[in-house]
Amino acid sequence: MSEPSDALSALLHESRRFSPPPELAQRANAQPGIYAEANADPVAWWEEQARRLSWATPWDRALEWDLPFAKWFVGGKLNVAVNCVDRHVDAGLGERVAFHWEGEPGDTRTITYADLQKMVCRAANALTELGVTAGETVAIYMPMIPETVVAMLACARLGAPHTVVFGGFSADALRGRILDCDARTVITADGGYRRGAPSALKPAVDVAVADCPGVRRVLVVRRTGQDVGWNDARDVWWHDVVDRQADTHTAEMFDSEHPLYIMYTSGTTAKPKGILHTSGGYLTHVSATHRLIFDVKPESDVFWTAADIGWVTGHSYIVYGPLANATTSVMYEGTPDTPGRDRWWQIVERYKVNILYTAPTTIRTFMKWGPELIEGHDLSSLRLLGSVGEPINPEAWIWYRHHIGGDRCPIVDTWWQTETGGILITPLPGITATKPGAAMVPFPGISAAVVGEDGTPVKPGNGGYLVITQPWPGMLRGIWGDPERYRETYWSRFEGCYFAGDGAKLDEDGDIWLLGRVDDVMNVSGHRISTTEVEHALVGHPSVAEAAVVGANDATTGQAIVAFVTVKGGVADDPASGERLVVDLRDHVAREIGPIAKPRQILLTPELPKTRSGKIMRRLLRDVADNRELGDVTTLLDPTVVNAIKDRMTTGG
Numbered sequence: 001m002s003e004p005s006d007a008l009s010a011l012l013h014e015s016r017r018f019s020p021p022p023e024l025a026q027r028a029n030a031q032p033g034i035y036a037e038a039n040a041d042p043v044a045w046w047e048e049q050a051r052r053l054s055w056a057t058p059w060d061r062a063l064e065w066d067l068p069f070a071k072w073f074v075g076g077k078l079n080v081a082v083n084c085v086d087r088h089v090d091a092g093l094g095e096r097v098a099f100h101w102e103g104e105p106g107d108t109r110t111i112t113y114a115d116l117q118k119m120v121c122r123a124a125n126a127l128t129e130l131g132v133t134a135g136e137t138v139a140i141y142m143p144m145i146p147e148t149v150v151a152m153l154a155c156a157r158l159g160a161p162h163t164v165v166f167g168g169f170s171a172d173a174l175r176g177r178i179l180d181c182d183a184r185t186v187i188t189a190d191g192g193y194r195r196g197a198p199s200a201l202k203p204a205v206d207v208a209v210a211d212c213p214g215v216r217r218v219l220v221v222r223r224t225g226q227d228v229g230w231n232d233a234r235d236v237w238w239h240d241v242v243d244r245q246a247d248t249h250t251a252e253m254f255d256s257e258h259p260l261y262i263m264y265t266s267g268t269t270a271k272p273k274g275i276l277h278t279s280g281g282y283l284t285h286v287s288a289t290h291r292l293i294f295d296v297k298p299e300s301d302v303f304w305t306a307a308d309i310g311w312v313t314g315h316s317y318i319v320y321g322p323l324a325n326a327t328t329s330v331m332y333e334g335t336p337d338t339p340g341r342d343r344w345w346q347i348v349e350r351y352k353v354n355i356l357y358t359a360p361t362t363i364r365t366f367m368k369w370g371p372e373l374i375e376g377h378d379l380s381s382l383r384l385l386g387s388v389g390e391p392i393n394p395e396a397w398i399w400y401r402h403h404i405g406g407d408r409c410p411i412v413d414t415w416w417q418t419e420t421g422g423i424l425i426t427p428l429p430g431i432t433a434t435k436p437g438a439a440m441v442p443f444p445g446i447s448a449a450v451v452g453e454d455g456t457p458v459k460p461g462n463g464g465y466l467v468i469t470q471p472w473p474g475m476l477r478g479i480w481g482d483p484e485r486y487r488e489t490y491w492s493r494f495e496g497c498y499f500a501g502d503g504a505k506l507d508e509d510g511d512i513w514l515l516g517r518v519d520d521v522m523n524v525s526g527h528r529i530s531t532t533e534v535e536h537a538l539v540g541h542p543s544v545a546e547a548a549v550v551g552a553n554d555a556t557t558g559q560a561i562v563a564f565v566t567v568k569g570g571v572a573d574d575p576a577s578g579e580r581l582v583v584d585l586r587d588h589v590a591r592e593i594g595p596i597a598k599p600r601q602i603l604l605t606p607e608l609p610k611t612r613s614g615k616i617m618r619r620l621l622r623d624v625a626d627n628r629e630l631g632d633v634t635t636l637l638d639p640t641v642v643n644a645i646k647d648r649m650t651t652g653g
C-alpha cells in the first residue's frame with residue numbers, strides 16, 4: 001500500500017477547494033492560532049478544554065500513559081449528568097430548550113434544561129428504588145424519544161454504565177449484549193414509530209431476557225400504547241415508578257475514569273466489540289470537538305445530529321457533547337420518508353436548524369430521491385453541515401453542499417470511530433479550505449499519521465494506514481472484559497500506535513483522505529485498489545445512487561472487483577437498459593481510474609445491506625461474491641436485503 005498505484009492517485013484529481021465563508025471565519029469558535037497552541041503542548045491544551053467542565057475535585061495528573069492503557073485527569077472527580085444538565089440550570093439557563101423533539105406521527109415535545117433536570121432526577125430516584133447502583137450495567141433498548149436521553153443521563157448520574165442497543169436489533173443481538181456486559185436492568189418501551197406504524201420493542205426484550213438470569217428488572221416506557229406481555233415479578237411501567245419520584249436528587253461525584261458506557265461497534269468487519277468509555281476524558285473530548293468543529297453558539301444555534309442514539313454518533317453528538325455545551329438540539333424519532341420524503345426539510349424549516357450532521361448514506365438516499373423534494377423548503381437557517389460514518393463520495397459532498405447547504409455552508413467531514421469516542425480527523429469550519437471527499441487534518445491535540453507497512457510515515461502523495469500516535473482523552477479504555485483483545489486488535493500492528501483499521505492517503509498538501517477499511521483494499525493482479533475509490537467513481541456516474549465494491553477471489557487475478565450498484569430512477573427494472581448500463585459503468589470506471597479497476601462483475605440491486613447506522617456491510621457482500629455462508633448478520637437493518645442479493649447473484653440477475 002505504500003506504493004502509489006494509479007488507482008490510489010485517482011483522488012488527487014479532485015482539485016476543487018472551498019474556503020471558509022469570511023463571516024463565519026471571523027466569528028468562529030476555533031481561530032487559526034489553535035493548531036500552534038495545541039501542538040506546543042497537547043496535554044496542556046486538553047487540560048484547558050477540561051477546565052470548561054465543572055469538577056468537584058480537580059485532577060492531580062492530566063495523563064497517565066501506560067501503553068496501551070491511558071488515564072486522563074487522574075484524581076479528578078465529576079458527575080457527567082450534572083455537567084450536562086444541572087450546572088446549566090444553576091447558571092440561569094433553565095429556560096433554554098435542550099431538545100425540540102418530534103415524534104414520527106407528528107407529536108412534539110419541547111424540553112428545557114429545567115425540565116430535563118427534573119426528568120433525570122426522577123429517573124435516577126426510580127432506578128435507585130429498582131436497585132441500580134454505581135458500577136452496575138443497565139441496558140437501554142428504546143426508540144428515539146426523550147426518555148432515552150433521560151435514561152442515559154440517569155445512569156450517568158448514578159455511575160451505572162449504560163449500554164444502548166439499537167431499537168431495530170433482534171432479540172438475539174440484545175441478549176448477546178446484555179450477557180456480555182452483565183446488565184441487571186433493562187429500560188425499554190412498548191414500541192416506537194417507524195415508517196408510519198408502531199414497531200414493537202417489548203416482545204424482543206421478553207425473548208432476550210428469558211435467557212438472561214442476571215436481569216432483575218425491566219422498566220417500560222409507554223410510547224405507542226400497543227399491547228405488551230407482562231411479567232409482574234420483573235416488569236414495571238416507567239409512568240408508575242418514575243412519575244411519583246421526587247424531582248430532586250443529590251448526585252454523587254465519580255472518579256474521572258469511572259465507566260460511563262459500553263457501546264458495541266456496528267459489526268461491519270467482525271463480531272461487535274463492547275467498547276468502554278469513561279467519564280472525564282470522554283466528556284472533555286466530545287464537548288471540545290462539538291464546540292470547535294460545529295462552531296456551536298449555544299445561545300442562538302439549533303443543532304441537529306440526525307442519527308440514532310444507539311450509534312456512537314448519537315451518544316457523543318446528540319447527548320453528551322451538545323448537552324455539555326448547553327446546546328439546543330433537535331431530536332427526531334422516525335425515518336426520513338415518513339409521511340413524505342421531505343420530512344427532514346420540514347423539520348429544518350420548522351425549528352430553523354443551523355447545523356446539520358448526518359451520514360453519507362442518507363445524503364445518497366436524498367440524491368436518489370431527487371432535489372425537487374428540497375426545493376419547496378426554506379433551508380436558509382442552515383450555516384454548517386457535517387458528515388460522518390463513511391468516506392463521503394466527492395459527488396455526494398458537492399450535492400450536499402449545493403442542494404442542502406445552498407453553496408454557502410461549509411462541510412465538515414469528520415472521521416472517527418466508536419473506539420475514538422469523538423472526532424479525530426476533520427476540517428475546522430472557520431479555518432480549513434476543504435476538499436470534497438477529504439477529512440483533511442487531525443483535530444487540535446490529536447497526533448495522527450499515515451504510515452506504510454513498516455510503520456514509518458509515508459511521503460505526501462502516498463497511501464498507507466491511518467494511525468494515532470499519542471493517547472487522547474476520549475479514547476476507548478478497553479474492550480469490555482477482554483484486555484488482551486484490546487491490545488491485540490488496536491495496538492499490535494504498529495508499535496506504540498493505535499491502529500484504527502482504516503486505510504488513508506496523504507495528498508501532496510499533506511491532507512488526509514480516508515480510503516475505507518484495510519480489509520476492503522483489493523489486490524487485483526498485484527495492484528492495490530481501494531474499494532472506496534471505485535465506489536467514488538461509480539457514484540460519480542449520473543445514473544448511480546449508491547455503490548458497494550468488494551474484492552472477490554479470482555483464480556487469474558488474485559482478487560477481482562465486484563460491484564453492487566443501486567441506480568436512480570428505474571433503470572434496474574428493465575433488463576436491456578440494465579445490461580447497457582452495466583457496460584457503460586464498467587467503461588466509466590476504466591476511464592475514471594484505469595482499466596485495472598474495471599469491475600469483473602456489476603450487479604444492479606434495489607438495496608444494499610446496511611447496518612442500522614447506515615454502513616454498507618461489505619464483509620457480507622464479500623461472502624456473497626465468493627458464494628460463502630453469510631457471517632454474523634445480527635446488526636443488519638434489514639436481513640432480507642442480503643439474501644435477495646444472493647439470489648440475484650446466483651440467478652445471474
Ligand code: ATP
Nearest residue numbers: 265266267268269389390391414415416417418514
Ligand atoms: P466494526 O468495527 O464492528 O466493523 P464499525 O467500524 O463500522 O464496526 P463504527 O465505530 O461506527 O463501527 O465505525 C467507524 C468506522 O467508520 C471507521 O473506522 C471508518 O471506517 C468509518 N468512518 C467513520 N467516519 C468516517 C469518515 N468521515 N470518513 C471515512 N470513514 C469514516
Ligand code: MG
Nearest residue numbers: 265269417501
Ligand atoms: Mg470499527
